[in-house]
Amino acid sequence: xxxxxxxxxxxxxxxxxxxxxxxxxxxxxxxxxxxxxxxxxxxxxxxxxxxxxxxxxxxxxxxxxxxxxxxxxxxxxxxxxxxxxxxxxxxxxxxxxxxxxxxxxxxxxx
Amino acid sequence: xxxxxxxxxxxxxxxxxxxxxxxxxxxxxxxxxxxxxxxxxxxxxxxxxxxxxxxxxxxxxxxxxxxxxxxxxxxxxxxxxxxxxxxxxxxxxxxxxxxxxxxxxxxxxxxxxxxxxx
Numbered sequence: 001x002x003x004x005x006x007x008x009x010x011x012x013x014x015x016x017x018x019x020x021x022x023x024x025x026x027x028x029x030x031x032x033x034x035x036x037x038x039x040x041x042x043x044x045x046x047x048x049x050x051x052x053x054x055x056x057x058x059x060x061x062x063x064x065x066x067x068x069x070x071x072x073x074x075x076x077x078x079x080x081x082x083x084x085x086x087x088x089x090x091x092x093x094x095x096x097x098x099x100x101x102x103x104x105x106x107x108x109x110x
Numbered sequence: 111x112x113x114x115x116x117x118x119x120x121x122x123x124x125x126x127x128x129x130x131x132x133x134x135x136x137x138x139x140x141x142x143x144x145x146x147x148x149x150x151x152x153x154x155x156x157x158x159x160x161x162x163x164x165x166x167x168x169x170x171x172x173x174x175x176x177x178x179x180x181x182x183x184x185x186x187x188x189x190x191x192x193x194x195x196x197x198x199x200x201x202x203x204x205x206x207x208x209x210x211x212x213x214x215x216x217x218x219x220x221x222x223x224x225x226x227x228x
Contacts, residue, residue, distance in 0.1 A: 004152075043219035043220060044219050045219070087152050087153075093166075095158060095165045097155060097158070098153075098155065100154070102150065102151050103151075103152050
């Protein structure tokens with residue numbers, strides 16, 4: 001079993017739709033959580049951090065459930081420019097090692 | 111502020127040949143990472159440096175991969191000899207740990223080197 005699991009998609013949604021991505025992690029000692037965004041043939045970039053209290057940044061909301069070892073990302077009012085791969089990331093260990101999921105591909109259609 | 115620089119951007123080699131990648135991190139960033147990203151997968155950490163010391167190389171295939179960061183700034187990653195399964199994008203990232211504001215884990219990635227082994 002992979003340490004960080006994501007549905008690879010693709011998620012094909014129309015503009016304006018709300019879409020949610022889920023991620024589960026297996027190591028309960030994981031200490032921090034993030035969502036990164038990766039455009040096609042580009043490098044990953046930090047999208048947002050994830051906290052138990054929830055974290056909102058404009059149209060994006062991230063949530064962490066430590067008891068269920070589950071992370072989510074909600075995108076409201078999808079834009080064409082949101083089309084990308086969304087990578088769930090878990091941090092663990094004394095060296096703050098980043099463990100990436102395989103990513104979920106989102107394609108927003110006009 | 112200049113980002114993480116990597117070269118070359120693309121490289122095609124035959125199996126059993128050698129190849130080297132270069133990375134220049136963001137100025138002042140003490141921590142440097144090399145990742146391997148195979149098509150359809152997330153990045154996998156190969157090696158992490160703190161200044162010029164190795165912090166984590168547990169997933170580096172040491173029989174063929176080597177990396178160094180001699181002066182604590184630039185870094186090179188080498189593969190010798192290459193195998194077909196080494197075809198991937200090799201990403202370099204750097205980060206700065208700011209203890210005044212708590213732990214800051216944001217890693218800034220370079221554009222990557224796309225390696226094709228034939």
